[in-house]
Amino acid sequence: MNEAQIKSIKAKTKNFSILYVEDEKELRESSSKFLRKIFPYVDIADNGQEGLEKYLQNSYDIVITDILMPKMNGLELIRYIREKNKKQEIIVISANTDAENLTKAIQLEVTGYVIKPINFDQILRILEQSIDKIVVFRENKMYSTQLESMVEERTRTVLELQNQLVENYEQTIYSLVEMIEERDTYTGGHSKRVASYSRDIAKEIGMSQEECQLIYQAGILHDVGKITTPDSILLKPxxxxxxxxxxxxxxxxxxxxxxxxxPMYHELAKIVHAHHEHYDGSGYPNGIKGEEIPFYSRIMMIADAFDAMTTCRIYKTKKSVGDAIEELNELSGTWFDPQILKSAIKVFKEVNFDEILKQEPHSYIDEERFTYFFKDTLTNVYNQYYLNFILQRNADKKSFSCLNILYLRNFTSFNNKYGWRGGDKFLYDFAAYLQKEFSDFRIFRIFGDDFVLLSKTYQTLDVEKINNFDLFKDSGIYCEFKYYDLSTDNINNYEELQEKNY
Structure with a gap:
């Protein structure tokens, strides 16, 4: 035997196992001794039946078997093995030179057929062929497994990156939406409400869950383009x-x-683009009409209009649900698809407005952002537009109960004597005094030279103290005031206040 060859082969057979089936005791012992020089695990069986039992209980890389044996011959054993594992490496060692047995063994796809008496060098060559085949198979299998694992890992990584990209897109876009709505506290939540109304209308119509979710997403994003609309326009009273x-x-x-x-927003972009079109073609940006307008957009334009009608805007007060539905019906067939509107009105009749009625600034910063365009440029107190907005909102909420008007008497004479510059300085100084002295009030300049002071609780003004202020000394100007209890006096807007006083 070639010891160097055995050593070389042994290096390949780590963790290999072999089953040797032989009924001749002497040959079995000498052959098993030889096999143990090569393989770390060698199992022995005295006959075919025992060999099959061991094979069914264990796993072997190579099976070596004799042909002529008691209880079960080698060919029967091989047939049973082939039923379980068609790729099992099998080597036959037999003294039987019958051509029929040799042919049957070949048909059973054995790796080699060795004739007794045993030539160990010949067995070694056949074993090496089987070992190399198994090693290559294992390497291929390992590579295939690793490749599959690598593909799965790469696929998982790609999907994770795609999901992260989607999340990044969504977070960025939703952040833009939040930035837009934070610019105007009183319309905050508009996009979410339009999204919810749109989804509920789609559900009422009978659209699928996927379609309802699509229009909800479009509703969330429908005003994202307002990011480029200047505050001076968006918040103009x-x-x-x-x-x-x-x-x-x-x-x-x-x-x-x-x-x-x-890419993931292509369908949403089409919906958003057409949500201000009108059913009769009078909308924008393209003036398309009827079924030329995407179906989802025809739903969203109704939801958008309803929310605009039923919430306070910087330029108007809100409508009741009944009034909003009445106006929507008036626009049926002109602005809105009549069939969709029928389903929309069923949804709107069930709307709960508890949350909508809580649209107020949540902090000093919110208040200042909202009222920036309501400040009187001369005195830095609030102007008549904001007073009108507050009175309209107060008709429902009754946040303010006390209204005082301060009238500056003889101010026209003062203006004529000291000119507009002197008059402007007087108004500025007087407003500064009021802001300092009446910090609990919300102060407005109205009708040019008069001031309104609003309070949430009853507070009267000490007009005598005001008239003793140094600013009035030698000016010829003095103050008079009038008080209104807003819980009983019906003053719901600036025009009503004007009618009561001028």
């Missing part, structure tokens, strides 16, 4: 000019451009 209207209308195109650049 008065009527917009034609140019300002054009800038506001541009938000649908901006939103479309933002969303269409993100």
């Amino acid at each position: 008065g009527k917009l000019t034609q140019q300002e209207c054009s800038l506001v209308q541009a938000h649908v195109l901006t939103g479309y451009k933002i969303l269409s650049k993100v």
Whole structure:
């Protein structure tokens, strides 16, 4: 035997196991001794039946068997093994030179057929062939397993990156939406409400869960284009000019451009782009009409209009649900799809407005952001537009119960004597005095030279103390005041206040 060859083969057979089936005791002992020089695990069986029992109980890399044996011959054993494992490495060692047995062994796809008496060098060559085949198979299997694992890991990584990318997109877009709504506290939550209304209308119509979720996402993002609308326009308390209207209308195109650049938002972009179109073609940006308008957009335009009607805006007070539904019905067939509107009205009749009625600034910063465009440029107190907004809102909420008007008498004479510059300085100094002296009040300049002081609790003014203020000395100006109890006096807007006093 070639000891160097045995050593070389042994290096390949770590963890290999072999089953040797032989009924001749002397040959079995000498052969098993030889096999143990090569393999770390060698199992022995005296006959085919015992060999099969061991094979069924254990796993072997190579099986070596004789042909002619008691209880079960080698060919029968091989047939049973092949039923369990078609790829099992099998070597036959036999004194039987019958051509029929040799042919049957070949048909059973044995690796080698060794004729007794045993030539160990020949067995070694055949064993090496089987060992190399098993090693290659194991390496391929390991590679395949590793490759599969690598593919799974790479796929998992790609999916994780895609999910992270989706999350990043969503977080970025949703952050933009929150930034937009934080610019105007009184319309905060508008996008979420439009999304919810749109989803509920879609559900009422009978759309699938996936379709309802799609329109909800579009609703969340429908005003994202307002990120480019200037605060001076978005928060303007008065009527917009034609140019300002054009800038506001541009938000649908901006939103479309933002969303269409993100592959996952292509469908949403189309919905957002058309949510200000009208059923009769009078909307924007493209003036399309009827079924030319995407179905989802026809749902969303109704949800958007309803929320605008039923919430306070910087330029108007809110409508009741009944009034909003009445106005929607008036626009059926002109602005809105009549069939969709029927389903929408069923949804709107069930809306709970408890949360909507809580739309107020939550902090000093919120209040200052909202009222920035309501400040009187001369005195830095609030102007008549904000007073009108507060009175309209107070009609429902009754947050303020006390209203005092301070009238500056003889101010026109003072103006004529000292000019507009002197008059402006007087108003500025007087407003500063009021802000310091009446810090618990909300102060407004109205009608040019009069002031309103609003309080949440009853507080009267000491007009004599005000008239003793140094500013009035030698000015010829003096104050008179009038008090209104807002819990009983019906003053719901600036016009009503004006009618009562002028």
